[in-house]
Amino acid sequence: MPHFTLEYSADLEDLVDIADVVEEVRAAAVETGLFALGGIRVRAIRCEYYAIADGRDGLNFLAMLLRLGEGRDLAARKKAGEHIFKKLSHFLDPLFADEGFALSFDMQVNDKETSWKRNSIHDLLVAEARHG
Amino acid sequence: MPHFTLEYSADLEDLVDIADVVEEVRAAAVETGLFALGGIRVRAIRCEYYAIADGRDGLNFLAMLLRLGEGRDLAARKKAGEHIFKKLSHFLDPLFADEGFALSFDMQVNDKETSWKRNSIHDLLVAEARHG
């Protein structure tokens, strides 16, 4: 049940295709091998209003938060996070050059005692694998 | 001070009325009896860009996160969460049938040491109850 949420400054849309960014994160998450494919959900939230550093225009940010279920130890989470961050950071390389760009990635582990889910994507993938 | 935030894939708007979804959650939260009426805040955030599972089109998600104040024990939180999830899951039943839909619900408890609030809705409700 990994949830990747990317909050970003609206002007970033002029500098990079956000659809490509979420796809980059999704692919990197698959590569880690840590997550069931059907549980991966990456999304981006456009922030029209923002104020960064000293408040000037021209600065941008992308802040990614991963919430995932319990059951993966710290070493596995660090390794996976490192991989995903490196890929994303590399993908966004050009953005760091110009007027100032801040990228961040943090991780939270959901409490399994108060976690509910229902997901028909897993079944869909299994059915396809069988009949495909 | 329960805060329900529902992040959802934009295409979900073609399949269900999001206004109905937030109202369903609000009503279910009231039914639990766990929250002061004036503190309940349910909202949905549309995610225009997202990538799910193997990245194909046609998949959708709704991810709900509840942040609430301290002072309710785990058993009470589990019971309330169970009720709200069941109602929401039932309401969204049709979505699971077709192309794949992932619903999730997690809960976080805010640290009361670093929690501030100011709310004129409680007073409004009290005044109405008195004069109504």
Next chain:
Amino acid sequence: MPHFTLEYSADLEDLVDIADVVEEVRAAAVETGLFALGGIRVRAIRCEYYAIADGRDGLNFLAMLLRLGEGRDLAARKKAGEHIFKKLSHFLDPLFADEGFALSFDMQVNDKETSWKRNSIHDLLVAEARHG
């Protein structure tokens, strides 16, 4: 690495300029002296769909969440949070008078073991300070 995210009911845009709200928070964050200037990122997320209290129209909310890095003790975090909340609350005073408005502010500390960042804004500010 302080991240301030403000979720708000869409109708709030008729009552206050959200650009002014995020700037107010940014300036207050600077005043605390707790954060490196180049790390401050304040943003607001408009919630088109929401349901508050008994579900009536006319109610509004603004819910601010601060996620920050480890390394600041509770007393420092409380003092900084108090300052920021007071400024924001004062700024929004008029909103509490009419139909009901709920303001909240909570804080979360990111786990430094699973935290990654890359930020060219710090360097930009240093370079300007040197050459300015």
